[in-house]
Amino acid sequence: MADKEVLPGDIAREAVERLRRLADPARAEGVQRYFKDTVKSYGIYTNEIRALAAELYQSVRGTWTAAEAVELCDILFAEAELEAKGIGALLLSRFKKDLPPSFFTRLKGWLAADLLDNWASVDVLCTDVMAVFLEKYPDCVEKIKTWAGHPNRWVKRASLVSFIKLAGKAEFLPAVYEISASLFPSGDDLVQKANGWLLREAGKRDPARLESFLLRHGPAVPRTTLRYAIERFPEAKRRRLLQKTRAK
Numbered sequence: 001m002a003d004k005e006v007l008p009g010d011i012a013r014e015a016v017e018r019l020r021r022l023a024d025p026a027r028a029e030g031v032q033r034y035f036k037d038t039v040k041s042y043g044i045y046t047n048e049i050r051a052l053a054a055e056l057y058q059s060v061r062g063t064w065t066a067a068e069a070v071e072l073c074d075i076l077f078a079e080a081e082l083e084a085k086g087i088g089a090l091l092l093s094r095f096k097k098d099l100p101p102s103f104f105t106r107l108k109g110w111l112a113a114d115l116l117d118n119w120a121s122v123d124v125l126c127t128d129v130m131a132v133f134l135e136k137y138p139d140c141v142e143k144i145k146t147w148a149g150h151p152n153r154w155v156k157r158a159s160l161v162s163f164i165k166l167a168g169k170a171e172f173l174p175a176v177y178e179i180s181a182s183l184f185p186s187g188d189d190l191v192q193k194a195n196g197w198l199l200r201e202a203g204k205r206d207p208a209r210l211e212s213f214l215l216r217h218g219p220a221v222p223r224t225t226l227r228y229a230i231e232r233f234p235e236a237k238r239r240r241l242l243q244k245t246r247a248k
Contacts, residue, residue: 006060008072015087018052039118040080049083053090066095077115089125096132104140111154119190122154123161130162141175148182160194167201176202177213184220196228219247
């Protein structure tokens with residue numbers, strides 16, 4: 001592959017062929033226990049996926065731009081299996097510092113079309129790539145707030161997990177808490193869990209602010225979200241918050 005121009009389609013075909021050779025049907029059945037919804041998997045260990053992604057990256061290193069990596073994702077995200085989507089996300093991560101503003105719309109399109117149709121695929125891409133993207137393009141912080149009102153569960157979840165690595169930075173906390181509160185009405189457990197995860201990360205930066213936020217919103221905070229959010233508090237404080245925020 002190094003002797004000719006390597007196109008995204010070439011890498012996509014190579015990735016799928018290699019994944020099929022590594023497939024373990026018995027292990028694939030075990031993957032399902034981590035998901036409530038049905039997912040398709042080749043049954044490949046994470047370290048093997050990362051190794052394959054690193055190898056494929058070496059064949060395009062120095063010749064590809066972010067545009068080719070995004071095109072690769074267009075192809076691999078359309079594959080049903082988790083691992084194919086993972087390869088796309090891992091390759092894209094290599095170019096995350098060079099993504100243009102238009103990537104924001106492209107990502108929303110993937111999510112809304114259910115091409116990233118499970119929590120693992122959404123989280124791998126958003127916690128890594130979007131953290132860098134939002135720091136580079138702070139204007140998109142206001143735009144991503146609107147994702148909380150989108151009807152698609154993956155767009156909603158992405159609006160939360162995109163801030164996981166940014167929740168420790170003071171300048172992002174106002175957006176974190178605004179998005180979090182806007183999603184309290186969601187009854188989707190995958191949204192509620194992501195919301196609690198994000199609040200827990202925000203609490204590492206400022207525990208008092210998290211406690212005040214939870215007490216202020218009280219019964220409006222879904223119990224699933226609350227339990228995730230307070231995991232790092234001392235037991236006595238957890239009990240107090242669970243009691244104080246309970247509906248009368």
